[in-house]
Amino acid sequence: MEAIVEEPVVVKIYPGLKETPEFREAIDSRSKTVEDILETLKNGTVLWKVRSLSKWYRRKYILDHKNGTLRYEPSHKPPCYKTSTEILVDDIVDVRKGWKTDTFNKIERTISKKHKKSPGQKHTIDEAVCFSLVHGRNKQSLDLVAPNAEVADVWVRGLRHLITVLSGLQQEERFERWLKLQFQEADIDRNGSLNYEECLTLLKQLNVKLPKPTVKRMFDVLEGW
Secondary structure, eight states, rough: OOOOOOEEEEESSSOOOOOOOOTTTTTTGGGGGGGHHHHHHHHHHHEEEEEEEEEEEEEEEETTTTTTTEEEEEOOOOOOOOOOOOOEEEEEEEEEEOOOHHHHHHHHHHHHHHHHHHOOOOOOGGGGGGEEEEEETTTEEEEOOSHHHHHHHHHHHHHHHHHHHHHHHHHHHHHHHHHHHHHHOTTOOSSOOOOOHHHHHHHHHHHHHHHHHHHHHHHEEEEEH
16 A cells, blocks of 8 residues: 655745735746846846845835836834835946845745754745845845745846946946046146147157057047147
């Protein structure tokens, strides 16, 4: 007689999110363009903000592209609380998918302990629906749980794209500031323009090696404009 193996009872440790039009639009994330994904983030989706295994907060997160922030609503805290309900996108240093922060690691350990104590029950939280934003100088984490893996993927892809774009802009700005400084240092007489000798100085500072006759011809052409 074959032994009957009982399947463990699956206990979802957080409430479900009722399916709404906001995140039904985000389901087919793989076929979406970057523009589609960002538009979904602007419309907002309902996510769970997680602080611990017992502290879950249902919030609608929205990308405010005009102000460059990620904000959530509603906040049930009274006005006397000075807790910010938004994060500057420019302050986000990393977007991590799965259990890759202290908060999620603690939850994972707690789930493992519960499973050992009650092997007949399988407490579960799908890692594929979890993601975190690391932000600020102190690298705080905002730990979030999406209604499904597709919605989590939309947010991760969209925010990572924004971080990459902003990082590129910051590099361009740093380069422009550096180039302006080199120009100012070469502009010895401080008249806002460079003569031939000052151009040679600038090229040397930029480590650009050109024969002097070539530089002179280029300078004469530009000076004649």
